[in-house]
Amino acid sequence: MTIPTDLTGDEVLRSLRQQLGADVALPGEPGYERCLPWNVAAPVTPAAVVLPTTAEHIAETIRFAAAHGFTVTVQATGHGAVGVGAGTILVLTAAMTRCEVDATDRTAWVGAGARWQDVIDTAAPHGLAPLCGSAPGVGVVGYLTGGGIGPMVRTFGLSSDHVRAFDVVTGEGRVLRATPEENADLFWGLRGGKSTLGIVTAVQIDLLPLPEFYGGALYFDGSEAAAVLRAWRDWSASLPETVNTSIAVQQLPPLPGVPDPLAGRMTVAVRYTAVGERDAERLLAPMRAVATPILDSVGLLPYAAIGAVHADPVDPMPIYEDQALLSELPAAAIDALLVVAGPESGSPQVIVELRLLGGALTREPQYPSAFCRRDAAYALAVIGAPMPDTADMVVEHARAVTAAVAPWTTGGQMPNFAPSHEPARAARVYDPETLQRLAALADRYDPARVLATGQVVRG
The missing domain is CATH 3.30.465.10 (Uridine Diphospho-n-acetylenolpyruvylglucosamine Reductase; domain 3)
Known part of the structure; x- marks a missing residue:
């Protein structure tokens, strides 16, 4: 279809609807509100929202954008949304649920x-x-x-x-x-x-x-944070790779779905999964003995209950994330975290988490990939809810948390954590060789730079 050259911007975008045969919504039209991401803190206000049902709908959208000076980005749930502006067409894949x-x-x-x-x-x-x-x-x-x-x-x-x-x-x-x-x-x-x-x-x-696993979470009162964190550091260091664990200092708001013992207070969650491990219960025993849990959800679970281990929020909410990868976790790092995120810190963060890495993650796969950060020993994630009156404080404090462990960090981050438009972020996620290769491939497969928006690598 040839689009007349004397149309206004909105008229051009409306012509996309006719060209695609798929739902297209412009600002103010029914369906446009579906672009609101799960992370409602991200400003997503695209020129148009396309709701494709086939790959060809997406291909047509990209060709249209190239012809009319738009960029194109994609969203399914918007958990990692970083913002979309008025020069971009958003492809919302929610209907493609095969x-x-x-x-x-x-x-x-x-x-x-x-x-x-x-x-x-x-x-x-x-x-x-x-x-x-x-x-x-x-x-x-x-x-x-x-x-x-x-x-x-x-x-x-x-x-x-x-x-x-x-x-x-x-x-x-x-x-x-x-x-x-x-x-x-x-x-x-x-x-x-x-x-x-x-x-x-x-x-x-x-x-x-994998129909089932042994796992769940132990929750302790926030007043036990120092003892639990220090014990978790010592205990986790020698776990076999059949076992996975993370620990989170949490301040969960009193919302639907948050258990009463955890709502509106500081707690410490020790997450645990074990697969094919006969001694799974015995291996967890030292953490159960550190203090009396206020809630113990660990047991033999069907894999369908895997979400219960971390019990991440389900409903959309504003989120700000920061992340650091650690090469080691000495006692001094735990002490530094307690100062900025422990019970006496005044921390505004919803979650400050340490996750044990290593094991099978460190091994290169049969087919290499662009993922670079396999060598980290631990990942630190900081997750806050930046409300209008606390947004600056949440962001600055998150930086203080990652700065507290700076002596033990690798300088890297992972692609799915702490999403940001910050230009320097790509160098934290990828090594120089991977950055160069991704940029060169992007130039080959997207010479008009139609997809050069959001969290992409371009030269």
């Missing part, structure tokens, strides 16, 4: 709009499970293109290492399949490179024969 399980091959084909809970529910009747993240409400594709650090990462490795194939639309509007044998450079870059090299429309992943 999920088909091949129980014999132990794989699933998953559409770009599917959430992990969709895959969990489809795979569970077959005794199979996807290697998902801590929050089953997160979108599958965004999580995988960022690598994927889940609650069993030490046992099974990075979630994106279990991807077999992508269907992707490039910045030239071409629909391609990427596998280790077909468009192998795309396959490399889509695992860790976020949407730098295209908009993924579907992904094929391995499923694990």
